[in-house]
Amino acid sequence: MLKECGIKPSKHRIAIFEYLFNHRVHPTVDIIFKDLFFDIPTLSKTTVYNTLKLFSEHGIIKILNIDENNLRYDADISEHAHFKCDKCKRLIDIPMKNRKFEGLETCGLIISEYQIYCKGICNECQNSNIQ
Amino acid sequence: MLKECGIKPSKHRIAIFEYLFNHRVHPTVDIIFKDLFFDIPTLSKTTVYNTLKLFSEHGIIKILNIDENNLRYDADISEHAHFKCDKCKRLIDIPMKNRKFEGLETCGLIISEYQIYCKGICNECQNSNIQ
DNA sequence: TTACATATTTGTAATTATTACAAAATAACA
């Protein structure tokens, strides 16, 4: 997959991409780094930053800016929206079919990418009565 | 307007809200602070941060997270999307009518707010041939 | 007006995510 996007597949790059591909919770750099560091003790956080930026420049992942504090990363580049629960803080994918924005398509802008970010309360937190 | 939202209108609060209301370019804290500081030399940047956070908590403004580096603020709380030009970096409002997300409304999540962020090339930058 | 309580603002310091960059390590290849 990396090769197809014109990225030379080094050990670390493969590890980072695999991690993101297998962990669909949109992790932060910190989470990715800490988890991988367990297996690859020579890994540097800068490498994680560099590699993820490289990936996103080649369009193989997407950077999510939904969280105020830090960036999050998503290996699923198919069309879907993102939801952040105000209670449990989890990020959840929302599938989207037949989306339609009147106005957005017809304003003369060339739109190369877009993101839809939602906030509210997720299913689990609605059902649990713990405040 | 501030009173209606349950915010005590102090001098600075009025100044900050007026500024945002009259400058619809979604300025950063830094821009707001520097412009207002010219007239109010006693103003502190922390006050700008505090005040804007207060405003957004009371729903009288919206915080935009479209820019990677810093937050931006919008006194227009009506439904519209935002576009950032990759060339000139400007933020542009996109009006939206009859938007429809199939899937988004029917997934059981309670969505209290959402944002649509687009990126690409704006009209002006398409027409100017300067790279 | 004065005294007091409350709310607001200030300014500095701390926190934290991200980037810059040069050195070190690794890989590619003749």
Place this chain on the structure above:
DNA sequence: TGTTATTTTGTAATAATTACAAATATGTAA
């Protein structure tokens, strides 16, 4: 093996935002 290019590392720099205590301003009752 020797040389070059690429990747990775680790530290330092940058910069946005927040924490917090002190200072200031405001409102109110006596």
